Amino acid sequence: MARKFNNPSLFITKEHVNYEWLDSSRPRQDFPVINPSTGETITILPDMDAQDVTLAARHSAAAFQSWKVLSAKSRGKTIREWASLILANVDDLAVLITLENGKPLPESKGEVAAAAGYLEFYAGEAERVYGDVIPFSTAASRSFVIKQPIGVVACLTPWNLPLAMIARKAGGAIAAGCATIVKPAGETSLIALAMAYLGKQAGIPDGVFNVIVTLAHLTAVGKALCEDPIIRKISFTGSTPVGKMLMQQSAGSLKKLSLELGGNAPCIVFDDCDVQDALQTVVTAKLRNAGQTCISPNRIFVQRGIYEMWTERMVEAFKRFAVGDGFANGVKIGPLTVPRGIEKAQRHVDDAVSKGARVLLGGKAVPGNGYFFEPTVIADMTSDMLSHEEESFAPIAQLYPFDTEDQVIEMANNSDFGLGSYVCTKDIARMWRVAEKLETGMVGVNTASIASGELPFGGVKQSGFGREGGKWGLNEFMVTKLITVAVPQE
Numbered sequence: 107m108a109r110k111f112n113n114p115s116l117f118i119t120k121e122h123v124n125y126e127w128l129d130s131s132r133p134r135q136d137f138p139v140i141n142p143s144t145g146e147t148i149t150i151l152p153d154m155d156a157q158d159v160t161l162a163a164r165h166s167a168a169a170f171q172s173w174k175v176l177s178a179k180s181r182g183k184t185i186r187e188w189a190s191l192i193l194a195n196v197d198d199l200a201v202l203i204t205l206e207n208g209k210p211l212p213e214s215k216g217e218v219a220a221a222a223g224y225l226e227f228y229a230g231e232a233e234r235v236y237g238d239v240i241p242f243s244t245a246a247s248r249s250f251v252i253k254q255p256i257g258v259v260a261c262l263t264p265w266n267l268p269l270a271m272i273a274r275k276a277g278g279a280i281a282a283g284c285a286t287i288v289k290p291a292g293e294t295s296l297i298a299l300a301m302a303y304l305g306k307q308a309g310i311p312d313g314v315f316n317v318i319v320t321l322a323h324l325t326a327v328g329k330a331l332c333e334d335p336i337i338r339k340i341s342f343t344g345s346t347p348v349g350k351m352l353m354q355q356s357a358g359s360l361k362k363l364s365l366e367l368g369g370n371a372p373c374i375v376f377d378d379c380d381v382q383d384a385l386q387t388v389v390t391a392k393l394r395n396a397g398q399t400c401i402s403p404n405r406i407f408v409q410r411g412i413y414e415m416w417t418e419r420m421v422e423a424f425k426r427f428a429v430g431d432g433f434a435n436g437v438k439i440g441p442l443t444v445p446r447g448i449e450k451a452q453r454h455v456d457d458a459v460s461k462g463a464r465v466l467l468g469g470k471a472v473p474g475n476g477y478f479f480e481p482t483v484i485a486d487m488t489s490d491m492l493s494h495e496e497e498s499f500a501p502i503a504q505l506y507p508f509d510t511e512d513q514v515i516e517m518a519n520n521s522d523f524g525l526g527s528y529v530c531t532k533d534i535a536r537m538w539r540v541a542e543k544l545e546t547g548m549v550g551v552n553t554a555s556i557a558s559g560e561l562p563f564g565g566v567k568q569s570g571f572g573r574e575g576g577k578w579g580l581n582e583f584m585v586t587k588l589i590t591v592a593v594p595q596e
């Protein structure tokens with residue numbers, strides 16, 4: 107392992123994965139964590155399995171009993187300390203993210219800051235979980251509604267924002283008074299283990315934040331998390347097929363679920379927009395994390411009057427984004443995190459070309475050991491193409507011409523998915539009309555910054571349900587209880 111860490115304890119190897127509840131003497135297979143820039147093994151970790159889920163769930167249930175009775179202020183103090191430690195270790199954590207996810211180091215540092223931001227927000231918001239007093243319909247009783255933590259929560263987190271998504275899920279759950287079992291994507295396990303280490307240093311009690319790392323036992327671990335009756339809630343970010351499977355597997359134990367599934371974000375560029383600003387917004391949003399975010403503009407609709415000019419300028423802008431190892435200076439686009447991402451990107455490009463689209467830039471994987479895909483611009487997309495149906499999750503801008511507002515709303519809503527969407531226009535009335543008609547959980551108007559601790563993140567249709575962030579996100583980890591008190595009249 108060539109990278110030097112200021113705090114070497116954050117690089118957790120097989121030997122250090124040794125929780126109180128883990129039976130370390132039981133023989134386990136190992137799995138490699140791979141650097142997607144080089145294809146090299148960063149380290150190996152123990153491949154945990156369904157038995158470990160059972161043990162972790164029991165341990166969490168015990169920890170929940172003492173964590174839930176603390177005041178929100180007291181829990182918040184520990185969570186804020188956790189956020190401070192995360193910020194204090196930003197350089198090392200960013201190295202871990204770049205090592206296993208591949209994104210450029212400055213972007214990884216941004217993700218560390220975002221993760222701390224989620225924790226800080228939830229730490230404060232938990233102090234504002236208010237109840238209700240119901241106006242009485244009979245003089246003989248009074249009714250109150252309170253919120254209580256739901257119990258043990260399983261957080262299944264993705265590889266694209268491997269630290270921020272843990273903070274957005276587990277941060278909310280823990281602030282609400284729950285205990286958590288985090289199952290990160292196996293490809294990005296190291297950052298989850300580092301977060302657990304810092305949580306312990308901050309004073310998060312044993313059992314409140316557990317991590318199960320696995321690659322080979324993914325299916326069995328996912329099933330065990332869904333079926334264990336101790337676990338009361340599943341919060342998942344990932345693909346729609348996996349989300350549906352988890353929902354089916356959770357039916358027997360009737361768990362509450364939040365599913366943040368794939369998107370297929372429409373981005374509508376009207377000819378009255380500020381082209382320079384819009385271009386910067388769309389290009390930045392598209393190429394963030396090499397196009398691997400669920401709110402990446404996937405279908406970019408550009409009004410006919412500016413279509414050719416926009417297309418040319420987008421190509422020029424994409425050419426300025428250097429592709430390479432996320433540790434190299436000046437690199438703006440790292441590799442795709444998983445090799446299957448390359449296959450999907452190529453499938454989308456080839457399908458579009460076969461149906462008449464024009465590739466204006468890129469269009470291929472970069473030869474070598476890393477999982478790099480060229481920044482790609484494709485013009486003249488149509489709704490019969492594969493990437494109109496599903497997100498590409500790659501640095502590919504897909505451009506569609508359109509003529510009228512009504513036409514583009516129909517094109518944008520012609521999707522099974524509904525997570526993020528974007529509108530670029532200077533016309534305020536149009537902004538409202540279009541934003542209200544788009545069938546998505548979130549709309550960015552002249553901005554792509556739509557994710558932050560205080561905002562409700564989530565989708566509709568096949569993009570799932572439930573929200574993360576804000577009071578909505580906290581509520582996902584709570585149950586509503588009615589208390590009615592008899593008040594006999596004299």
Ligand SMILES: NC(=O)c1ccc[n+]([C@@H]2O[C@H](COP(=O)([O-])OP(=O)(O)OC[C@H]3O[C@@H](n4cnc5c(N)ncnc54)[C@H](O)[C@@H]3O)[C@@H](O)[C@H]2O)c1
Nearest residue numbers: 263264265291292324325328344345348366367368400499
């Ligand atoms: N919403 C997001 O942020 C997000 C994140 C990752 C992938 N995706 C989408 O999914 C597509 C495919 O990515 P992939 O090949 O990694 O997808 P996948 O469906 O194999 O896995 C997605 C996530 O689900 C987890 N997972 C898979 N099977 C599971 C199971 N049986 N039980 C529990 N967890 C399980 C994985 O660890 C991973 O984190 C991407 O191209 C993208 O469109 C979306």
Ligand SMILES: O=CCCC(=O)O
Nearest residue numbers: 266398399400401557
């Ligand atoms: O990819 C899913 C989450 C994207 C984000 O929060 O910015």
